[in-house]
Amino acid sequence: MGNETKIVENFRYTKEHEWLSREENNDNIVKIGITDFAQNSLGDIVHIDLPSEGDSFDVGDEIAVVESAKSASEIYCPVSGTIIEVNDCLDSHPEKVNESPYEEGWLVRL
Amino acid sequence: MGQVVLSGDNIEEFLSYITPTNFCKNELYKSKYTTLLNDKCGVIDDIIASKISAKKYHIVLNAARKEIDIMWLDKQAKNFLCQLELKNNLCLIAIQGKYSAKILAEILGNEVNEMPYMSVKELSFKERNILLSRTGYTGEDGFEISLASEIAADFWQILSAYKEVKPIGLGARDSLRLEMGYPLYGHELSEDINLGESSLRWIISSNDNFIGKSSLNMSPLKKRVGVKLLDKGVAREKMLLKNGEGEEIGILTSAGYSPSLDCSIGQARVNIEYAKAETEVFVELRGKLKKAKITNIAFMPNKTKKTF
Numbered sequence: 001m002g003n004e005t006k007i008v009e010n011f012r013y014t015k016e017h018e019w020l021s022r023e024e025n026n027d028n029i030v031k032i033g034i035t036d037f038a039q040n041s042l043g044d045i046v047h048i049d050l051p052s053e054g055d056s057f058d059v060g061d062e063i064a065v066v067e068s069a070k071s072a073s074e075i076y077c078p079v080s081g082t083i084i085e086v087n088d089c090l091d092s093h094p095e096k097v098n099e100s101p102y103e104e105g106w107l108v109r110l
Numbered sequence: 111m112g113q114v115v116l117s118g119d120n121i122e123e124f125l126s127y128i129t130p131t132n133f134c135k136n137e138l139y140k141s142k143y144t145t146l147l148n149d150k151c152g153v154i155d156d157i158i159a160s161k162i163s164a165k166k167y168h169i170v171l172n173a174a175r176k177e178i179d180i181m182w183l184d185k186q187a188k189n190f191l192c193q194l195e196l197k198n199n200l201c202l203i204a205i206q207g208k209y210s211a212k213i214l215a216e217i218l219g220n221e222v223n224e225m226p227y228m229s230v231k232e233l234s235f236k237e238r239n240i241l242l243s244r245t246g247y248t249g250e251d252g253f254e255i256s257l258a259s260e261i262a263a264d265f266w267q268i269l270s271a272y273k274e275v276k277p278i279g280l281g282a283r284d285s286l287r288l289e290m291g292y293p294l295y296g297h298e299l300s301e302d303i304n305l306g307e308s309s310l311r312w313i314i315s316s317n318d319n320f321i322g323k324s325s326l327n328m329s330p331l332k333k334r335v336g337v338k339l340l341d342k343g344v345a346r347e348k349m350l351l352k353n354g355e356g357e358e359i360g361i362l363t364s365a366g367y368s369p370s371l372d373c374s375i376g377q378a379r380v381n382i383e384y385a386k387a388e389t390e391v392f393v394e395l396r397g398k399l400k401k402a403k404i405t406n407i408a409f410m411p412n413k414t415k416k417t418f
Contacts, residue, residue, distance in 0.1 A: 046367045047343050049396075065396065067344040069367040070281055072396075091342070 006036040008102050014078045017041075019102065023109075030079060033106040034066065034097065042068040045094045050086045050107060057081060057110070064107055066097065081110040112176030113200045113256060116159075116183065117166040118192030125159060125167065128186050130305060130323070132315040136161050140418050141228040141245055144313050145305065146179060151322030152301035153308070155179050156293065158245055160230040168230065168241060168256070170202065172295050186321075201262035206252030206286075208413070209274040214253055217268060218242065227251075227415040236261045247283060249290035249412035288375055289368055291336060291408030297347065297363045298334050298377055307379070309334040309407055333385040336405035337362060339374035343395055345402070350394045351378055359384045359391065368409065375409055 011019040017038035023029040039045065049065040057063050057077040064075040086108050090096055097105035118124065125133040131144040141160040145153045155175040160168045171179045184194050205214065215222040218233050222242065225231055230243040238261050246252035257265060269275050284294070293299050299308060306327030316323075339345045344367050351360035365376025384391060387406050392399040 044369075046372075049343065067367075069285070069344075069369065072344065072346065 005040065006102070011102070016076060016078075018075060018078055020078055029084065029109060030081070031106050031109050032063075032075075032078065034075065034101055036101050038073075039098045039101045039105070042066060042073060042098075043070050044068055045097045048090050048094050048097065048107070050090065051083050053083050053085060055083045057083075067094075075107065077110075079110065083108050083110055085109040111173050111202045112171035112179065113197040113202065114169050114171065114180065114183065115162075115166055115195040115197060116169055116187065116192055117163075117195070118187070118190060119165060120190045121165050121167060121192055124187065124190035124192045126316045126318065127190070127320050128183070129157075129159075130314040130316050130320050130326075132317055133159070133161075133167075134317070137418055138164070139229050139231065141230055141243055142313075143228075145299065145310070146182065147305060147320065147322040148301055149322050149325070150301075151305050151325040151327065152303060153295070153299040153305060154182055154301060156295055156299055158243070160241075160243055162230060162232070162241065170254070170256075175295060199259050200256050201259050203255045203257070203262065203266060203269070204246055204252065205255070205269060205275065206246045206248040206250045207274075208251060209272075210250075210252045213269065213272050213275065214242070214255075217265075222253075226418045228417045235265060240265075244415065246414075247290075247292055248286040249292075249410070249414065250286070251413055251415055284364070285366060285368060285370075288364060288366060288377065289370055289408075289410045290412055291377070291406070293334065293377070294364060298379075303379070304330065306330050307332050307334065331382050332360075332379050333382055334363070334407065335378055335380055335385050335387075336407045336409060337365070337376045337378045337391070337393070337402055338405050338409070339376075339393060339400060339402045341400040341402070343400055344374045345376050345393045345395060345400075347376070351380055351384075351402070352392045352394055352399060353384065354390075354392070356399070362393065371409060375405075377407065378404075380404065 011021045017035045020030045047067040061077045062074045063077040066073045122133040129144040145156045158170045225244045240257040243254045304327040307330040345365040349362045360378045360380030362376045362378045368375045389404040393402045
């Protein structure tokens with residue numbers, strides 16, 4: 001890979017290269033995304049299948065699919081919960097996940 | 111890629127028999143894309159055959175089919191009193207893209223610029239003979255250099271020193287050839303798929319009999335076509351094509367993301383009733399039916415130069 005991979009302090013990480021961050025005002029809400037390492041491994045991301053608001057997931061359920069030129073990667077829900085928001089801008093700008101995996105490239109809030 | 115040399119007094123009759131392409135009275139240094147056929151008109155391999163002398167052709171084979179091709183060619187050559195020479199010490203380096211002629215001309219001489227597309231030229235590098243062809247599988251202007259393994263690494267290093275040149279892998283080759291509508295052996299071409307179903311009519315130019323000619327399917331029930339995904343997502347090979355009633359009507363033989371068109375494209379083997387361009391179909395993508403349409407096999411014009 002060559003370059004260092006970035007991580008953010010205070011985020012929690014899973015073995016499948018996802019991150020979670022708790023909301024400041026509400027312990028019950030987390031934001032989920034994929035790590036810098038994951039986006040780099042995937043290559044140029046061209047599409048993301050995101051769930052809908054209101055969908056419920058258990059730990060381990062498939063919550064999203066990230067499509068890159070070379071492959072499709074399932075993202076599994078690291079916690080149980082219900083989707084309260086999805087990152088709509090990824091619909092027309094999937095490349096945000098490559099460019100800013102920890103900020104603008106967040107996937108869902110749950 | 112595998113490389114062999116076929117030679118003999120009857121070499122052009124031989125090539126016109128084992129492929130559906132006419133090689134008789136072929137011009138010196140001209141290259142032709144064609145297929146080796148079996149007696150059922152299935153494709154054994156797709157190849158490039160280049161005339162390097164009156165009685166000799168340089169043949170490039172797919173690496174994965176090399177052993178099978180060689181056994182087949184050896185067996186068939188005997189019937190035409192032709193000889194097969196293995197060239198296991200040769201490497202093939204492909205350089206493709208708009209700067210390839212300029213860069214190769216700097217390394218090998220100005221004559222490179224004059225070469226028509228689909229032609230070969232014998233040149234030298236480090237006092238060894240090399241064979242340069244203006245060929246490729248990308249639709250770009252480009253070249254393939256056939257040279258001894260002992261000098262291949264040096265040639266690679268010289269090419270890599272140019273800032274315009276970067277190494278690239280088969281993922282890029284695949285998206286480029288898909289954009290061009292070129293078939294890939296093992297996906298669109300195989301021994302079990304009749305040449306008549308492969309949308310390669312243009313290579314059938316043999317005047318006389320050729321292997322498998324009597325089995326050539328002139329009224330195919332299935333055909334190779336282009337497919338473009340209209341809904342968002344990326345189609346992948348082996349995904350099924352369905353009609354509005356949910357019936358299976360075909361299968362994607364290759365598919366992926368097209369960087370040039372910023373959408374998902376592919377090639378499919380579909381039932382003939384659905385093979386017309388603009389026909390609306392569905393791709394079954396991870397259990398969901400996504401809107402797609404049949405298209406012409408090529409999605410973009412090529413940028414290759416004029417041929418002979």
